[in-house]
Amino acid sequence: MPRDPAHAFVPYPGAELPHAAGGPLAGLSFAVKDLFDVAGYPTGGGNPHVLALSGIKTRSAPTVQRLLDAGARFLGKTYTDELAFSMNGINAHFGAPINGGDPARITGGSSSGSAAAVSNGLADFALGTDTGGSVRCPASHCGLFGLRPTHGRISLEDCLDLAPSFDTCGFFTRDAATFERVGEVLLGEDAAPLPAAPRLLSPTDGWGLLGAEVVDALRPALERVEALYGRPAPVDMAPQGFERNYWAFRYIQGREAWQTDGELIETHGLALGPGVRERFAFSKGVTDVQFEESRAIRAQVGAALAELLGRDGVLVLPTMPDIAPLKDADEGSLEDYRNKAIQLLCLSGLSGFPQLSMPLASRSGAPLGLSLLGPAGSDRSLIAMARRIAG
Numbered sequence: 398m399p400r401d402p403a404h405a406f407v408p409y410p411g412a413e414l415p416h417a418a419g420g421p422l423a424g425l426s427f428a429v430k431d432l433f434d435v436a437g438y439p440t441g442g443g444n445p446h447v448l449a450l451s452g453i454k455t456r457s458a459p460t461v462q463r464l465l466d467a468g469a470r471f472l473g474k475t476y477t478d479e480l481a482f483s484m485n486g487i488n489a490h491f492g493a494p495i496n497g498g499d500p501a502r503i504t505g506g507s508s509s510g511s512a513a514a515v516s517n518g519l520a521d522f523a524l525g526t527d528t529g530g531s532v533r534c535p536a537s538h539c540g541l542f543g544l545r546p547t548h549g550r551i552s553l554e555d556c557l558d559l560a561p562s563f564d565t566c567g568f569f570t571r572d573a574a575t576f577e578r579v580g581e582v583l584l585g586e587d588a589a590p591l592p593a594a595p596r597l598l599s600p601t602d603g604w605g606l607l608g609a610e611v612v613d614a615l616r617p618a619l620e621r622v623e624a625l626y627g628r629p630a631p632v633d634m635a636p637q638g639f640e641r642n643y644w645a646f647r648y649i650q651g652r653e654a655w656q657t658d659g660e661l662i663e664t665h666g667l668a669l670g671p672g673v674r675e676r677f678a679f680s681k682g683v684t685d686v687q688f689e690e691s692r693a694i695r696a697q698v699g700a701a702l703a704e705l706l707g708r709d710g711v712l713v714l715p716t717m718p719d720i721a722p723l724k725d726a727d728e729g730s731l732e733d734y735r736n737k738a739i740q741l742l743c744l745s746g747l748s749g750f751p752q753l754s755m756p757l758a759s760r761s762g763a764p765l766g767l768s769l770l771g772p773a774g775s776d777r778s779l780i781a782m783a784r785r786i787a788g
Contacts, residue, residue: 399472399473399519399520400519401519402495402517403494403495403497403513403514403516403517403519404476404492404493404494404495404510404513405428405475405476405494405495405510405511405513405514405517405519406428406472406473406474406475406476406510406514406519407431407441407473407474407475407476407491407510409438409439409473409474411473412435412436412437412438413437414435414436414437414457414465414471415465416465416466416468416469416470416471417465417466417467417468418468419468420466420467420468420469421467421468421578421581421582422464422467422468422469422578422579422582423467423468423469424468425468425469425470425521425522425575425578425579426469426470426471426472426520426521427464427469427470427471427472427520427521427522427523427524428471428472428473428474428475428510428511428514428515428519428520428522428523428524429461429471429473429474429475429511429523429524430474430475430477430507430508430510430511430523430524430525430526431443431474431475431476431477431510432477432481432526432556432557433457433458433460433461433474433524433555433556434454434456434457434458434461434555434556435454435457435458435461435471435474436454436455436456436457437453437454438453438454438474439451439452439453439454440454440557441474441477442477442479442480442481442557443476443477443478443479443480443481443488443490443491443507444479444480444490444667444669445490446661446665446667447480447557447661450665454555456555457555458552458553458554458555458556459552459554459555460524460551460552460553460554460556460566460583461524463582463583464524464579464582464583467582469521469522472514472519472520474510475494475508475509475510475511475513475514475523476488476491476492476494476509476510476513477506477507477508477509477510478506478507478509478531478673479507479669479670479673480557480559480654480658480669480673480677481506481507481526481528481531481557481559482507482559482654482658482673482676482677483506483507483672483673483676483735484505484506484507484529484530484531484534484735484738485503485505485506485509485672485731485735486503486504486505486506486507486509486512486513486535486538487503487506487509487731488509488670489669489670489671489673490670493509493724494509494510494512494513494514495513495517496512496513496516496538496539496721497513497515497516497517497518497539497540498516498538498539498540498541498721498756498763498764499538499720499721499762499763499764501723501724502538502720502721502722502723502724502763503538503721503722503723503724503726503731504516504535504538504539504721505530505531505534505535505537505538505539505717505721506531506534506535507525507526507528507531508523508525508526508527508531508532508535508567508569509535511523511524511525511535511569512525512535512536512538512539512541512543512569513539515539515541515569515570515571516539516540516541516569516571518571521570521571521575522568522569522570522575522576522579523568523569524566524567524568525543525566525567525568525569526553526556526559526564526565526566526567527545527564527565527566527567528559528560528563528564528565528650528746529560529563529646529650529739529742529743529746530545530717530738530739530742530746532544532545532565532567532568532569532754533545533567533716533717533742533745533752533754533766533768534716534717534738534742535569536569536716536754536756536766537716537717537721537754537756537764537765537766538717538720538721538763538764538766539569539721539764540571540756540759540764541569541570541571541754541756541764542569542570542571542572542573542576542753542754542755542756542783542787543567543568543569543753543754543766544567544568544576544580544751544752544753544754544776544779544780545565545567545745545746545751545752545753546565546566546567546583546584546751546776547565547749547750547751547773547774547775547776548562548563548565548749548773549565549749550565550584550751550774550776551565551566551567551583551584552566553565553566558657559650559653559654559657559658560649560650560653560654560657561653561657562649562653563646563649563650563653563746566583568580568583572787573780573783573784573787574784576780576783576784577780577781577784580776580777580780581777584776584777584780586777587774587775587776587777587778588773588774589708589772589773589774589775590774590775590777590778591708591709591711591771591772591775591778591779591782592708592709594626594627595626595709595710595711595771595778595782596630596707596709596710596711597622597623597626597627597628597629597630597710597711597713598629598630598631598632598705598706598710598711598712598713599619599629599630599631599632599712599713599714600632600633600634600635600712600714601631601632601633602633602634602635602636602639603634603635603714603715603741604714604715606639606715606718606737606740606741607715607718607719608718608719610760611715611718611719611720611760611765614758614759614760614765615715615757615758615765615767617757617758618755618757618758618767619713619767621757621786622713622767622786625785625786626782629713632705632712634702634712634714634744635740635744636701639740641694642694642698642740642743642744642747643736643739643740643743644691645690645691645694645695645698645743645747646691646695646739646743646746646747647679647739648683648687648688648690648691649688649691649692649695650680650746651676651679651680651683652680652683652687652688654676654677654680655677655680655681655683658677659677659680659681662677671728672728672731672732694747695747698744698747698748699747699748699749699750702744702748702750703748703750703772703773706750706771706772707772708772710771710772711769711770711771711775711779711782712744712768712769712770712771713767713768713769714741714767714768714770715741715765715766715767715768716741716742716752716754716765716766716767716768717738717741717742717765717766718734718737718738718741719734719760719765720759720760720761720763720764720765721763721764722734744770745770748773749773750770750771750772750773750775751770751771751773751774751775751776751779752768752769752770753768753769753770753776753779753780753783754766754767754768755767755768755769755783755786755787757786757787769782769783
């Protein structure tokens with residue numbers, strides 16, 4: 398494990414993990430969120446009970462192995478928010494990694510350690526997972542490129558679940574060129590590549606969730622995109638209201654999270670941290686009716702977005718409602734911020750479509766991301782757009 402001034406890495410005893418001598422990722426180092434199995438290490442999931450039950454893994458998750466086979470050098474496992482059920486980057490048991498974009502502010506979670514490792518220059522890239530925003534959120538907060546891929550496109554085999562119908566494997570880098578190299582290895586070829594001149598769309602309702610100062614901070618980044626691809630056409634990303642989408646996401650995520658972790662929590666009496674404890678209590682109470690109604694809404698949202706985007710449309714939207722909250726923010730204000738963020742973030746989750754956050758803006762000295770959201774299977778095309786936009 399490297400020297401860790403950012404408190405990004407779980408201090409496991411080092412185990413040798415061979416990597417190919419050459420390959421498309423040769424010369425790059427990477428870190429892995431502590432949800433993925435890595436040979437010679439336990440998988441802690443951000444919780445002491447999970448860590449105690451884990452044992453040492455004898456093989457690495459296929460996605461980790463793919464990176465090793467491509468020549469990347471493994472550095473260590475990174476902290477995750479507890480059971481990956483948070484968006485703050487603060488773990489009640491293990492502390493908070495440091496945001497390399499603004500150390501006074503939270504990293505965002507649950508891929509907090511991975512974002513901290515990359516934003517502080519300790520690793521060239523890092524694996525995270527994104528269920529409700531856990532790559533996109535810390536990417537925006539820490540000034541990184543971050544991708545939530547098309548659902549199911551990158552393997553999550555041998556990775557701890559949260560809500561499987563939303564869980565995805567994403568990754569972070571500091572620069573667009575490295576982002577493209579990693580994407581080539583993990584994503585393969587696009588099933589539905591975008592044309593060279595995609596049709597840009599701007600969700601006026603999504604932008605309307607932001608304060609005027611946040612819109613002003615993002616305007617130069619938006620103008621940068623427009624200079625290359627033209628002015629976006631105005632559309633609505635939640636034509637039947639953000640509240641409807643928000644609760645559909647929350648109910649499905651909650652039911653699946655309890656199905657995944659409820660027995661573990663109750664059998665072992667897990668002492669969950671603030672925020673996480675309340676979210677699992679909510680999850681336990683999701684009813685069959687709420688779950689089934691929400692699944693129907695999800696199907697409608699996905700069909701409507703597929704029709705809106707077609708094979709050539711890309712939404713240009715803010716990644717998060719603002720810059721990262723300060724570290725000393727109280728739990729109530731953090732939860733309010735999380736709930737507002739989900740209104741922006743849940744469209745990608747409900748549809749399963751890819752969303753990429755680009756570090757193109759800042760406010761009050763802190764990073765702020767702008768996103769591209771494309772049709773299912775357009776991940777590599779979005780990365781190519783991001784590299785062109787980044788210049």
